[in-house]
Amino acid sequence: MKDKFKLIATAAAGIEALVGKELRNLGIDCQVENGRAYFSGDQRTIAQTNLWLRTADRVKIIVGEFQAKTFEELFQGIYALDWADYLPIDANFPVAGKSVRSTLYAVSDVQAITKKAIAKKLQAIYHRPESVPLPETGALYQLEVSILKDKVTITLDTTGDSLFKRGYRISKGGAPIKENMAAAIIMLTNWFPDKPFYDPTCGSGTFCIEAALIGMNIAPGFNRDFACERWDWFEQEVFEKVRDEADAQANYDVELDILGCDVDGRMIEAAKANATEAGLPDVIQFKQMRLQDFKTEKEFGVLVSNPPYGDRLLTEAEVTRLYQDMGEVYRPLTTWSKYILTSDLDFEKKYGARATKKRKLYNGALRVDLYQYWGQRPKR
Numbered sequence: 001m002k003d004k005f006k007l008i009a010t011a012a013a014g015i016e017a018l019v020g021k022e023l024r025n026l027g028i029d030c031q032v033e034n035g036r037a038y039f040s041g042d043q044r045t046i047a048q049t050n051l052w053l054r055t056a057d058r059v060k061i062i063v064g065e066f067q068a069k070t071f072e073e074l075f076q077g078i079y080a081l082d083w084a085d086y087l088p089i090d091a092n093f094p095v096a097g098k099s100v101r102s103t104l105y106a107v108s109d110v111q112a113i114t115k116k117a118i119a120k121k122l123q124a125i126y127h128r129p130e131s132v133p134l135p136e137t138g139a140l141y142q143l144e145v146s147i148l149k150d151k152v153t154i155t156l157d158t159t160g161d162s163l164f165k166r167g168y169r170i171s172k173g174g175a176p177i178k179e180n181m182a183a184a185i186i187m188l189t190n191w192f193p194d195k196p197f198y199d200p201t202c203g204s205g206t207f208c209i210e211a212a213l214i215g216m217n218i219a220p221g222f223n224r225d226f227a228c229e230r231w232d233w234f235e236q237e238v239f240e241k242v243r244d245e246a247d248a249q250a251n252y253d254v255e256l257d258i259l260g261c262d263v264d265g266r267m268i269e270a271a272k273a274n275a276t277e278a279g280l281p282d283v284i285q286f287k288q289m290r291l292q293d294f295k296t297e298k299e300f301g302v303l304v305s306n307p308p309y310g311d312r313l314l315t316e317a318e319v320t321r322l323y324q325d326m327g328e329v330y331r332p333l334t335t336w337s338k339y340i341l342t343s344d345l346d347f348e349k350k351y352g353a354r355a356t357k358k359r360k361l362y363n364g365a366l367r368v369d370l371y372q373y374w375g376q377r378p379k380r
């Protein structure tokens with residue numbers, strides 16, 4: 001049985017550096033490149049990263065890497081790997097595929113050859129006749145064969161449902177932001193748990209809930225399980241221990257000042273239900289209110305908002321009006337830092353001020369910008 005693994009944490013483009021930062025905070029050394037962070041570790045590392053990474057999509061084991069320009073090289077390369085270390089005889093092992101700038105470009109053939117090579121190896125290892133197909137009735141071992149410039153990498157997904165699915169969002173609106181993207185955006189702000197946090201267009205409450213989880217040091221994966229927990233060779237105690245440690249590290253007593261508002265009362269009900277599901281029923285304040293009506297005496301707060309973009313729901317004129325209103329309400333809050341995520345390229349003009357900084361991100365497939373307006377610093 002293997003006890004050391006080469007691992008990858010995948011992430012949305014533009015987010016990988018934050019995944020790297022999170023890994024280093026967990027004490028795990030890593031290299032970051034193009035939508036992923038490479039690291040290595042044991043079963044404990046796999047459990048820890050699945051449970052704790054707020055900004056990643058998945059944690060995958062690199063089963064093997066080799067060069068292949070022909071189907072024969074692909075077959076032999078896959079066959080040579082130690083599949084008995086990973087797959088039991090009844091494993092359900094679908095093979096996803098992709099190929100970029102490579103000689104072997106027919107992805108469905110690459111997938112089929114890979115699948116065949118693994119099946120043949122398992123039949124040999126477990127002494128089964130090749131004429132009888134493998135049962136594939138057991139746990140899911142999701143594989144992916146990807147070829148980049150003739151280099152084959154075959155990975156095994158340890159995560160299952162993507163890490164953005166924390167398990168708390170039982171109710172959502174039309175345009176929810178992914179939980180891991182929300183966490184990433186909060187990590188890009190200057191928010192600390194002792195500052196006010198405000199989302200004026202909170203929808204289903206994702207930013208507020210992610211901020212509360214960060215503020216209380218609650219592991220984002222506490223409410224769900226992971227594919228590798230159903231594998232016969234993965235030791236149950238490892239996850240138990242990592243979960244127990246996470247529970248001990250959470251700080252439920254910290255005082256947080258988190259407010260989420262939305263003009264739509266149904267959204268406020270959804271946000272409350274989600275916060276309760278996340279185990280935070282009394283931590284966040286949710287209130288039905290138009291952002292135009294926001295007033296505060298507080299200082300040095302952080303405002304994060306993902307307002308409607310011009311789409312089916314709002315006309316161009318309505319969006320322009322909304323962004324103008326945002327400018328009028330927020331610009332006077334000079335000690336507050338404001339972070340607004342929108343795909344509208346004219347946001348600054350409508351809001352009425354140039355951003356201190358802009359950052360390109362992807363909200364799913366949609367290219368968006370995070371417009372950052374940094375507030376004054378407290379005087380010492």
Ligand code: SAH
Pocket residue numbers: 172173175176177178200201202203204205206207261262263264267289290291292306307308322
């Ligand atoms: N980030 C949210 C989605 C926000 S969608 C999530 O993860 O669920 C934008 C939200 O802005 C919608 O819920 C909409 O009801 C709200 N909204 C639109 N106009 C508003 C206004 N004038 N004041 C407050 N909220 C508004």
